[in-house]
Amino acid sequence: MPMTKAERAEFQLKAKTYLDRAGIVLTPEEADHIEIADLGLGEFTQTGLALVVYVNTDRVCAKELILLPGQTCPQHMHPAVQGKPGKEETFRCRWGTVYLYVSGEPTPNPKAKPPTGREQTYNVWHEIILRPGDQYTLMPETWHWFQGGPEGAIVSEFSTRSTDEHDVFVDKEISRAPEFTE
């Protein structure tokens, strides 16, 4: 079921309290437009994230990502589009803990659990744990997913241009375009 606008407003306020705690300042205009992405599943506290996009030009993109405790940004990758290399991104943890999973040697006993009922859409298990000051760079076409730790997390993303509509998710029920009801 799509999220209501009232629910969205509530999650925006919540994301703002995380940013406040981390000392990250937004303009009032930015605070009013924090993006609440439930990826079309209608299970935001389980699958989704909040975002503040600072800049997204032809060449450069920078965002803050806000994850609730245990909230998952599901497995996806950034393909080449029209001969241009896919999105390259660096995640830098600013606050809390984030569990990041990428292609490669599976980590035994990983910290994160995929969202209930969607386990089949998670198949990369090389674990990277990011705490404040830690960062990791993902080259294009790397499958990845990530989950907020017990307190949630704030992650700065530094990347090339972001074109959400080209992201490829394993879970075919996911849609990147937001939908809200009154």
Next chain:
Amino acid sequence: MPMTKAERAEFQLKAKTYLDRAGIVLTPEEADHIEIADLGLGEFTQTGLALVVYVNTDRVCAKELILLPGQTCPQHMHPAVQGKPGKEETFRCRWGTVYLYVSGEPTPNPKAKPPTGREQTYNVWHEIILRPGDQYTLMPETWHWFQGGPEGAIVSEFSTRSTDEHDVFVDKEISRAPEFTE
């Protein structure tokens, strides 16, 4: 006169206190390697800045810039190099105040004064004042300079690849490569 390594260490510690105040976390390794750039003039508190480079790949660069009160990053621009467009950068103020000057209509009574004795190397006067949460994007080949306000400033820079050696400064005494004495 080149800065001594002891002076550099002192300015690194100082930059770290600014980052701490802004809630920006570095790894111990990063803290030990904060870049102190005096641009070869040996007048760091007047002309220069401290930098933490988080990432600088072929496509993406992200940094924190730390400015002391009244400290100036002198006028320069980022030219095209070997047919590739110059560096594009977005400055986002995180803490304090920064006075940014770019090409365009000169602002009457600007807040900043160029460093003493080097006034002739400053000739763009369109003023943009950035406070926490404010940001400004500079397209390539835009002449610009900036100065820390009364408390100094921390500015996040989101950009394309950084190639300091290609930066063009108005002041021909400036050299971007660092030099330190024992």
